[in-house]
Amino acid sequence: MSEGPWILGLSCSHNASACLLHGDHIVAAIQDERLLRYKRQRTSARFIRYCVNYCLGAAAIQPRDLNLIVCSSILGSSDRDVDDIWLNDYIRAAYFKVPLLTITHHLAHAVSAFATSGFRDAATLVIDGSGTRFECLTDDEQAVVLNDDARAGDWEWLSYYESHDTVLRPVFKQVLHPHTFDQDGLEHFGSIGHMYAAVADLLFGDFLDAPGKVMGLAPYGTATFPVDQWLTVEDGGLVRFSPEGLREAKRRCRDERDLPARADVAASVQRATEYALINIVHKIRAMSASTNLCYAGGVALNSVANELLVRQSGFEQVYIFPAAEDSGVSVGAAYYGLWQLEHHNTRQRVRHDAMGRIYDGGRIDRAISSTPAVSVRRSSNIASDVARLLCHGEVVGWFDGRSELGPRALGQRTILYDPRRSDGKEILNRRVKHREMFRPFAPVILRDHAQDWFDVAPEEQDSPFMLRVWTFLGSKATLVPAVAHVDNTARVQTITRDVQPLLFDVLSAFFAETGVPLLLNTSYNVAGEPIVETPEDALFCLMSTGIDCCIFDDRIVRKQEGFKSLLDLRPRISAKAIMADLPVVAGCVMASADDAAVAPSPWQDALIPFEPSAMWHVRDAVRSRSGSGSRMAYGLVQTEWGDVAVLIPEQYFRLLTKIDGICDGHALLDTTCGWSEKWLLTALAGLYRASLIRFSCASLSATEGKSTD
Numbered sequence: 001m002s003e004g005p006w007i008l009g010l011s012c013s014h015n016a017s018a019c020l021l022h023g024d025h026i027v028a029a030i031q032d033e034r035l036l037r038y039k040r041q042r043t044s045a046r047f048i049r050y051c052v053n054y055c056l057g058a059a060a061i062q063p064r065d066l067n068l069i070v071c072s073s074i075l076g077s078s079d080r081d082v083d084d085i086w087l088n089d090y091i092r093a094a095y096f097k098v099p100l101l102t103i104t105h106h107l108a109h110a111v112s113a114f115a116t117s118g119f120r121d122a123a124t125l126v127i128d129g130s131g132t133r134f135e136c137l138t139d140d141e142q143a144v145v146l147n148d149d150a151r152a153g154d155w156e157w158l159s160y161y162e163s164h165d166t167v168l169r170p171v172f173k174q175v176l177h178p179h180t181f182d183q184d185g186l187e188h189f190g191s192i193g194h195m196y197a198a199v200a201d202l203l204f205g206d207f208l209d210a211p212g213k214v215m216g217l218a219p220y221g222t223a224t225f226p227v228d229q230w231l232t233v234e235d236g237g238l239v240r241f242s243p244e245g246l247r248e249a250k251r252r253c254r255d256e257r258d259l260p261a262r263a264d265v266a267a268s269v270q271r272a273t274e275y276a277l278i279n280i281v282h283k284i285r286a287m288s289a290s291t292n293l294c295y296a297g298g299v300a301l302n303s304v305a306n307e308l309l310v311r312q313s314g315f316e317q318v319y320i321f322p323a324a325e326d327s328g329v330s331v332g333a334a335y336y337g338l339w340q341l342e343h344h345n346t347r348q349r350v351r352h353d354a355m356g357r358i359y360d361g362g363r364i365d366r367a368i369s370s371t372p373a374v375s376v377r378r379s380s381n382i383a384s385d386v387a388r389l390l391c392h393g394e395v396v397g398w399f400d401g402r403s404e405l406g407p408r409a410l411g412q413r414t415i416l417y418d419p420r421r422s423d424g425k426e427i428l429n430r431r432v433k434h435r436e437m438f439r440p441f442a443p444v445i446l447r448d449h450a451q452d453w454f455d456v457a458p459e460e461q462d463s464p465f466m467l468r469v470w471t472f473l474g475s476k477a478t479l480v481p482a483v484a485h486v487d488n489t490a491r492v493q494t495i496t497r498d499v500q501p502l503l504f505d506v507l508s509a510f511f512a513e514t515g516v517p518l519l520l521n522t523s524y525n526v527a528g529e530p531i532v533e534t535p536e537d538a539l540f541c542l543m544s545t546g547i548d549c550c551i552f553d554d555r556i557v558r559k560q561e562g563f564k565s566l567l568d569l570r571p572r573i574s575a576k577a578i579m580a581d582l583p584v585v586a587g588c589v590m591a592s593a594d595d596a597a598v599a600p601s602p603w604q605d606a607l608i609p610f611e612p613s614a615m616w617h618v619r620d621a622v623r624s625r626s627g628s629g630s631r632m633a634y635g636l637v638q639t640e641w642g643d644v645a646v647l648i649p650e651q652y653f654r655l656l657t658k659i660d661g662i663c664d665g666h667a668l669l670d671t672t673c674g675w676s677e678k679w680l681l682t683a684l685a686g687l688y689r690a691s692l693i694r695f696s697c698a699s700l701s702a703t704e705g706k707s708t709d
């Protein structure tokens, strides 16, 4: 049992998260997006609650029991109250007299990597899109900014710290000016993260989630743009960016169907990223007294660039924190708090990205028994049974212990598949993932077999967090086409029995059966949805996709014979309340004949969750986008982590008005006009994830009362 202070670290950003330490032990760490089932959930310091409740609940403590809270916030709202954690009604730090510290964004990233590296000393590098504003940096950090024109309003995006025990000394830092656009609407970016995101936005219309797609597309193309069209690196390490690369990319990508041209753009920006990273790291190597490198920040998820860094940086050891993007900032904030209280570092390497809470057998059984239309079988040898199912071509959902904090599924909430199938990618995409076909799937491999399959030295064959990319040896890739990328590489996760015994045994059984020591391993979710967290999330993903079965310890759960889709079930409203703003005219509430009429959501088709006490802020935001007289609809729902309000777009609101708890999905489809089956399935799944509805079996007599509560 751990001893020491209870310390809560918070990251308030577009990847809001919390981390609870007891002494130097991570009790739990989670992103809000996993709990609210809404990707990239943005949460500000005043309203952060659900991830905090989750972490404190894992330890059965209350906010009053905390010894310290450390918060890192980068939302930078114009409304300062929104960023003020002292105003947080759930944490109530002032009332409970809990000390509170704040920490800058890159410092928190840096601490997350160094504190979990096990190193006594290291050079620590952080690269992302943007972090803390220049005027909010400490004097020490401002003093090492390389840009001679840095000013208030700029954002840090690259930082290098010399790290020793509990001291991180800033050595150099680079900031960027806020985005500007030229007369052609062309974005002038100022960081590697924003450069990559600008290309992701150009190619896929999504700057936050699509950078991974750019990396996946790059090997299909050729880097035909000169690097200096994107950036140059000066002798002192200062990176200067040029908009010419993006201008040229825009010109070449006028035709959306011209995949080769788009792939060339992806390859070009990837090469520029690698060039800058290697140049910067070589400069750091020349300056650092340490032979160890720690690395974090969103750009550290670029596993292709990481591989170059591991092989060419000149550092003897390289450690990359698995939650390298902003979810990991809460871990850094928490360890920074520990350093302030206890003045010692952990010196223990994090070897397993499994930081969520435990769901015991009783909880799993309750989730299964309350899910309609499933059956369960217990296995006396789950490892060999799962290996056999995989050999038979089944898509297996794998739920094992604590969830991962970072964005990669690493065997805790994972979908497994036979990598030998040449149609594996197509099957997984058609039945579950619905991703672009150019995107690769990744393998998990028994660590001691890695050198037999990949071009990697025995002493370097560790990749526990899927942050490296290796080339297949010889013709090995032809044996596992479902996980081989077009350039004969794979983004690999290695596992060992001491860290992940159950999955290790499955891989061993599959190896014994087939001679192949690896499996396809992809995240347990559908496109656009956060990775599943609870047993209920995993079961719903089973019910709403083409996954064949889900494994919970020794349980094999399947859909019942004859079940085809969510339309076979009866949805019923489970929200506490659903409301639509009604205008007041001449002192009267105007309840029109068509109460279902609300304004189309300014955020398209998204069901957006928010903390109920943030209602006035959300209402202001809606009206600033869609007009002061517009009516919004919202629901109030109960979740395990607290009550949540949900902004409901017009079409979803109309669907909710049709749900009576009696009609099944087929009847809903018959009684409504203009909804396709595909849209209705998507909408029902969205309403379920937002906790606005639950499902019961359509057959009232046989399964009355059995529902997915």
Ligand SMILES: [Fe+2]
Residues within 6 Å of the ligand: 105, 109, 128, 129, 130, 131, 297, 298, 325, 326
């Ligand atoms: Fe960041």
